[in-house]
Amino acid sequence: MAKPRARDGVETAPPSPTTPHDASFPGAASSSDSDASDGAADVSRCVREMLRAMGEDVEREGLMDTPARVAKALAFAMRGYDACPTAALGTALFNEDGLARASSASTKEDVELGTNDVVLVRDIPVFSTCARTFMPFYGVIHVGYAPRAGVIVGLSKLARVAEVYSRRLQTPDGLARAVAQALDDVASPLGVGVMFTGMQLGPFEPRKMEGWASTGCFAATNSVWWDEFSALVELGGGPSELSRGIWGDESRCGSCDNVQGGKVATTRGETETMMDAAASRAASEVDESVFSSVSKLLRALNLEKRVSEATDGEVTLEDTAKRYSQLLAAMRSGADVPFNLIAESATRDGESNDGVDEIEDGVCVTRDLHMSTVCEHHLLPFHGTVSAAYMTGPGAQPLSRDTLQAIVSRHSRRLQVQERLTRDIAEEISTLTGGVGVIVAARASHLCMVSRGVEKPGSSTCTAVKLGQFAREPALRARVWKRLCATGNL
DSSP states (O other): OOSSSSSSSOSSSOOOOOOOOOOTTTOOOSHHEEEEHHHHHHHHHHHHHHHHHHTTTTTTTTTTTTTHHHHHHHHHGGGGGGGGGHHHHHHHHOOOHHHHHHHHTTOHHHHHHHHHHOOEEEEEEEEEEETTTTTEEEEEEEEEEEOSSSSSEEEHHHHHHHHHSSSEEOOOOHHHOOOHHHHHHHHHOSEEEEEEEEEEEOSOOOOOEEEEEEEEEGGGGHHHHHHHHHHHHHHHOOOOOGGGGGGOOOOOOOOGGGGGGGGGOOOOHHHHHHHHHHEEEEEEEEHHHHHHHHHHHHHHHOOOOHHHHHTTTTTOHHHHHHHHHHHHHTTTTGSSSSSHHHHHHHHOTTTTTTTOSEEETTTEEEEEEEEEEEEEOHHHHHHHEEEEEEOOOOOOOOOOHHHHHHHHHHSSSSSEEEHHHHHHHHHHHHHHHHEEEEEEEEEEEEEGGGGSOOOOOOOOOOEEEEEEEHOOOOOHHHHHHHHHHHHSSS
């Protein structure tokens, strides 16, 4: 793993820790229940106003309680501002005699040569909120340090510090810097190395993100300590079984930031390009009322100064509100593409079988279509894959992967629940293929499972819909399921 640019210590100090209190809402001026309740009510009203500005019916069943749920989720996502991240470290410092004896004889040359021992805690799952886009990102953080004079830190406390700092507006580098500085300040090791790897979620595909920070001996130019730290991270392989579910499925990467100016950084076939064009138009034509309501929401969360702090003054609250407004518009652009345009694309698919993984006994199978959407209950993304098996009726042709992906995107780019999304996709495939038989299976990782206190990053949700012959004939359905699962990710 390549070493990042040389660091002469942590680039910027993390935001000053605040005094812990019992307020259940971030930035509350008082710890009283009434003040916390008022803060949550203000955020809830802003969310309701935002949904109305987007053109959503806030009185329909799926959205009636969404403002309150979103307010609660945001309170949890920002609760790190109400906790002191270094408090836990101070109660978990231990003296290890063996390490103390080994380090007592260390000279400056020994330190430069990396003679001392290294402690690494890897794969700490973290969830945070991007200060630039107000979209969630999540992944794992690795923390390594070289103890000084035999002083070591309780392992669970490192996870606690990462948790506190991640529950604030962050960037990947900023999160890594904050954790490194906290450990350096309290434990005074010879040096600290921190690495974050994860995903930024949005309306298109997950985008891989990385962040680094180092202090002391780890920050020196051409540091042998950083090389050792990176090697230990690499030696552990991919994310552990407990945390691997946060990664979702491998897919092409698209950048949420590139939605700005009506541009989408993705490559698609002709029909998916049409879907992206609709998202680009929506992002570039955001109504001023949406931007205004998002700005009010961020101010209700007391984030004006915190946006600037988290981005070293590069981004203002208005910048973040604009990006988030554009992303919200892109998330809902699926409804802007009428089904007849998808149907016209299907007539051009012909007999090329492009994108059909296999055809056997008249059953076509296409696996692992990318799905990225937003839960209408919490306005948090969920992402994963969709696989489909279908039979074609008289005069119908197999659908290209481009057409199938466009169907998935058409229904993904709107406020959704996974059960409805799966059925909507199945019904449109059935319409295009003559209604003989369809199975659609979706598997997704939901951010609401790790962002609101449930914190189950390894979990995923699977939904399936069967229509036509596949619904009526269990034996046929069983054979198709075996084929779907043979080489797919179901």
